[in-house]
Amino acid sequence: MSSHDTDPSTEPSADPRDEKPQFVLPLVVRIEKDAPPARTDALETAARAVLRLLTDGRAAGEGAWARAVADWEDARIRKVVRRARGAEWRRAGALPGITVTGAGAEVRVFPPVPLDGWPKDLARLQVSGTDLDDPAAPGPVPDGAAVLWLNPGLAMSAGKAMAQAGHGAQLLWWALDETARTAWREAGFPLAVRTAAEADWPALAASGLPVVRDAGFTEIAPGSATVVSAFPGVLDAPGAPVAGNLK
Structure with missing residues (x-):
């Protein structure tokens, strides 16, 4: 099983940030068997979810998530995408986070967690199975986007x-x-x-x-x-x- 934690640094083994505690930003996409989201919609919704977390009051100053966000930004920045449906999605929704909706996609973003310290209701979610398609080609980029x-x-x-x-x-x-x-x-x-x-x-x-x-x-x-x-x-x-x- 592969994971989707990514970092744009080019030398993962030669960076002082590797010596610091590592954190990851969890994102969960809702994929119901009978109604999966379109691929582009899911990508756009995930991008907005990251922006929503970065600008949430809880992520700054003395906010409840501020320390976790600062620790995450101080090491390698990783994002991991997992999928959920049904009861899994409802359990994920009960954890502190932000749910962002697109045209049909739903993505919930959570404050950063230690790389090896995921909440159990997120850790049990699958990484594989996030293959999605676009039923039609995406349209032109909207004005102002x-x-x-x-x-x-x-x-x-x-x-x-x-x-x-x-x-x-x-x-x-x-x-x-x-x-x-x-x-x-x-x-x-x-x-x-x-x-x-x-x-x-x-x-x-x-x-x-x-x-x-x-x-x-x-x-x-x-x-x-x-x-x-x-x-x-x-x-x-x-x-x-x-x-x-x-x-």
């Missing part, structure tokens, strides 16, 4: 791609100034996840926009560029400042 461009040359399970989309949203959040952050938050974090055209990817990856590089813990090779984050009209020009790699 950020866009997380996926690498067209990488094959990723939906769970892996959800974690990567979450990374891309986090990098974009860090790249924005306070005015842009406020406007995006007040608008409800409009965003789209799309797969870049093969011909466009090299220029996107070299544009200076925030880029996620995976540590290679699961599914893909270390150092792979997985997501480039853009925000038309806000952060979209070549040479735009880069927020820096996720820790």
Whole structure:
């Protein structure tokens, strides 16, 4: 069984952050047998869930989740996506967290937990089985939305791609100034996840926009560029400042 914990650092064995206690941000996607969400909807909902947690009052200052978030950001940033249905989903919903809904997808994000210290109702959930499809091709990026461009040359399970989309949203959040952050938050974090055209990817990856590089813990090779984050009209020009790699 593979996991979807990811980190865009390129050298997972040669980083001082490895010496610190490791934490993970759990995300749970609801996948009922008779009504699975569309893949793109799940990816976009996961990205918004990460943003919702980062901007929740409990994650800052003296908030109940602030210490866990700070410890998570101080080491390698990992996100793990698991699936739940029925009673599993209801039990997950009883734990402290935030549920975010999309067009049909439901994703619940929880405050970071130690890598080896998951709550039992989350630890028992499956990582595999998150393969999802889009019944129709996603439409154009809506006006006023950020866009997380996926690498067209990488094959990723939906769970892996959800974690990567979450990374891309986090990098974009860090790249924005306070005015842009406020406007995006007040608008409800409009965003789209799309797969870049093969011909466009090299220029996107070299544009200076925030880029996620995976540590290679699961599914893909270390150092792979997985997501480039853009925000038309806000952060979209070549040479735009880069927020820096996720820790």
